[in-house]
Amino acid sequence: MNIRSISARKIFYPLLSFFIFGVSLLVAIYIAYTPIQAGYEKLYYLPLLFGSLYFVSILILREKIINLFMFVFLGTSFLRYVILPFLITSTSYYGGRSNIPPTSSSLDYALQLMVYELVIVWLFITISFKVFLKLGNVNLTYPKNHFVYILFIGVSIVSAFLFPSSLNGFSFGKIIVSKTNIYDSAMGNLITYVLVISKYLAFVLIMSYLSNLYNKRKQKKVILIAFMVVIVSILLVFGNNRMDYVITTIVTVVFFYKLFSKRTLIFILPLIFVGIFITSSITEQRNYMTATNGQDPLTDLAETLQVYLAGPYNVAIAIEAKKVFSQEIHDMNIFYEIFRSTIGFNVFLKNMELKTGSEIFNERIYYSDHVSQILPMIGQGVIYLGIVLSPLLSLMFISLAIWLMNIRNGSSRVELLFFLSIAIARLGLVNAQNGAILANDISFFLFLFLIIYFLNDKVSWR
Numbered sequence: 446m447n448i449r450s451i452s453a454r455k456i457f458y459p460l461l462s463f464f465i466f467g468v469s470l471l472v473a474i475y476i477a478y479t480p481i482q483a484g485y486e487k488l489y490y491l492p493l494l495f496g497s498l499y500f501v502s503i504l505i506l507r508e509k510i511i512n513l514f515m516f517v518f519l520g521t522s523f524l525r526y527v528i529l530p531f532l533i534t535s536t537s538y539y540g541g542r543s544n545i546p547p548t549s550s551s552l553d554y555a556l557q558l559m560v561y562e563l564v565i566v567w568l569f570i571t572i573s574f575k576v577f578l579k580l581g582n583v584n585l586t587y588p589k590n591h592f593v594y595i596l597f598i599g600v601s602i603v604s605a606f607l608f609p610s611s612l613n614g615f616s617f618g619k620i621i622v623s624k625t626n627i628y629d630s631a632m633g634n635l636i637t638y639v640l641v642i643s644k645y646l647a648f649v650l651i652m653s654y655l656s657n658l659y660n661k662r663k664q665k666k667v668i669l670i671a672f673m674v675v676i677v678s679i680l681l682v683f684g685n686n687r688m689d690y691v692i693t694t695i696v697t698v699v700f701f702y703k704l705f706s707k708r709t710l711i712f713i714l715p716l717i718f719v720g721i722f723i724t725s726s727i728t729e730q731r732n733y734m735t736a737t738n739g740q741d742p743l744t745d746l747a748e749t750l751q752v753y754l755a756g757p758y759n760v761a762i763a764i765e766a767k768k769v770f771s772q773e774i775h776d777m778n779i780f781y782e783i784f785r786s787t788i789g790f791n792v793f794l795k796n797m798e799l800k801t802g803s804e805i806f807n808e809r810i811y812y813s814d815h816v817s818q819i820l821p822m823i824g825q826g827v828i829y830l831g832i833v834l835s836p837l838l839s840l841m842f843i844s845l846a847i848w849l850m851n852i853r854n855g856s857s858r859v860e861l862l863f864f865l866s867i868a869i870a871r872l873g874l875v876n877a878q879n880g881a882i883l884a885n886d887i888s889f890f891l892f893l894f895l896i897i898y899f900l901n902d903k904v905s906w907r
Contacts, residue, residue, distance in 0.1 A: 458510075462503040465523065469496020472531045482539045484552030488530050488757070490560050495526035498567040509574050513699065513866055514846045517692070517873025518570075525754040525876060526563065532747035533756070540758070541751060542818055543810040547761035555761035558832065562823045565836040566876070570843060578847055581854025585704070587653045588860060593901035594646055601643035604636045611636040616682050618723075641683050642893050648678045648697070649863045656704040656859075668705050672712045675701045679719050687727050688753075688874070689886070694720045696866045703862065754877045755821030763824025766802075766809035774800045779829040779880075786881040788888035802828040803881065825879045838880050845887075846872040864894045 473493035481488060499519065503510055510519070533539060540546065547555070588594070605611055614637055651674050659667040679694055698716050702709045737744050751758055782801040784790040805828065806820040820828075822842075826835030846869055853865040868887045875883065 458503055458507050462500045465503070465519075466496040466500040469493065469527050472527050476530055476534045479534050481534060482537075482549075484547075484549030484761075485533070485539065485556070485757070487553060487556040487560070488533065490556065491526040491530050491563070494560060494563055495522065498563070502567065502571045505571060506574050508580065509578050512850060513696065513870040514850060514873045517695075517870050518875065521754060521874055521877050524750055525756070526559075529747065529750040529754060529756050532743060532750065536741070536744045536747050538744045538747040538751075540748070541756075541762065541810075543762060545812070547758065547765055551761040551765050552757055554764055555757045558764070558823060558827070558835065559757065559760060561832075562836050562839070562876075566839055566843070569836075569840050573844070573847055577851070579851050579854055584857060585656075585859050585862065586857040587657050588650075588858065588901065590901060591650065593897060593904050594650060597639075597897050598643045598647050601636070601639045605640060608632060608636050611640060614684050615640070618680050618726075637683075638889075638893065642890070642897070644678070644681060644683070645693075645863070645867075645890075646860070646894070646897070648674065649700075649860055652700065652704055653859050659705065665708075668708055668712075671701065671705060672709070672716075675712075675716060676719060679716065679723065682723060682727075685727050687724055688878075690727060691720070691724060692870045692874075693867060694723075696863065696870055699866065700863050704859070752818065755819075755823065759818070759821055760824055762809055763802075763806055763821055763827055766806045766824075767828045769809055770805040774802065774805055774828065776829050778802070779825075782825075783880045783884045786885035786888075788885070788892040801881075803879070819877075819882070820879045821877075822875060822879045825881075839875050842872055842875045842880065842883055846875075860894075860898055864890055864898075 469492040473489045473496070476489035476492070499522075509515075652671060655667055655671045655674070658664075659671075675697060678697055682690060694716075698713065698720075701716075702713070750756060778799050778801060781794060781797065781799045782803065785794040785797070785801075802825045803820045804814075804816055806824060807816040807818050808814070810818055822839050823835055826838045830837055849865050849869050849872070853862060853869065856862070867890045871886045871890075872883060
């Protein structure tokens with residue numbers, strides 16, 4: 446590492462710490478001295494504590510915060526604990542999706558619970574990252590054998606011709622999801638899953654070839670070709686889940702940088718613009734309803750962050766769901782809820798019908814069997830484990846992230862780098878989503894890929 450790089454890093458960590466602390470402190474002061482709705486009096490605790498705690502963490506962990514997990518985790522936490530409280534206060538938007546809002550005492554309790562969660566998660570991340578996270582500095586290697594990979598991709602292409610309905614969920618550029626049910630059969634579901642993994646596997650193989658070619662010839666046109674491959678990958682979208690798209694796009698761009706280093710910096714801004722365009726297209730396609738339907742963008746943003754980043758309103762709803770519907774759910778149902786969403790285990794649980802935390806959370810919102818809102822992780826913890834142990838689920842998924850990062854950092858294979866990075870980045874949403882969603886997303890990308898990965902290492906064409 447050269448002297449300039451060392452000096453830049455010495456400056457970067459204090460600057461990042463002071464930026465987070467400074468903005469958080471200003472927001473906390475603004476909220477503390479602004480009249481606020483009953484139940485939200487402790488709202489300023491969130492930015493004040495977040496800024497103070499992670500000011501310390503960044504200075505302690507330093508280079509250990511430079512990873513996809515912390516990038517997503519700190520980004521979403523900053524939005525949740527700093528930006529959302531600011532928007533709630535500045536727009537006076539204290540509402541949510543329920544026709545019967547939570548009581549002021551539940552909101553106050555929710556804020557205390559979020560403070561408890563913030564402190565416990567901060568303490569766990571700071572200690573576990575410092576002690577257990579291993580930094581990786583290995584040279585990337587490319588797969589020497591491609592037989593099973595190419596066979597898998599070939600089979601997926603043939604299957605798509607035989608079952609063309611499996612392509613209904615894919616779009617290129619403009620998001621147009623077919624009104625035909627893409628999951629109308631188990632076979633169609635399986636082929637669609639295979640096609641998604643094949644898309645990313647083909648991307649990794651092409652990028653690996655181009656990276657290897659560049660290392661040998663040092664031709665700038667190779668980087669340009671790689672950039673075009675990244676563009677195609679970003680434009681070829683499956684489904685209309687915005688968070689899935691954002692996470693995979695981030696990983697794709699980081700992978701591009703990892704293979705070609707600083708030579709890619711000139712291409713990053715165009716890739717960001719493409720990502721924003723597709724994300725906007727997904728939002729438009731979904732016809733997402735907001736609080737003011739676009740008349741007040743800041744209020745709409747406050748509502749969106751409230752829903753997707755486990756704001757105080759939704760945490761309060763989860764607390765009330767525990768009180769109102771506690772007799773309808775057993776503590777052991779947590780295993781059913783998480784493993785039912787996990788690829789592989791879901792095959793054995795698909796015929797079971799047990800009440801889940803997400804169902805009683807939505808039942809408290811709508812007082813019907815309609816399920817559309819995301820149960821916060823801390824709310825899931827409260828429903829199944831009680832107040833004291835409520836952060837335990839978050840700690841388990843953070844531990845999983847550290848384990849996966851250590852595997853990735855100790856491996857040189859580009860395939861593992863890419864697919865593990867998707868899972869690790871997804872786990873960075875641990876504060877915002879719940880165990881069932883994370884288990885589904887992680888297993889979706891890892892289950893089939895790891896089978897193909899190990900088979901490819903064992904089977905070759907001779």
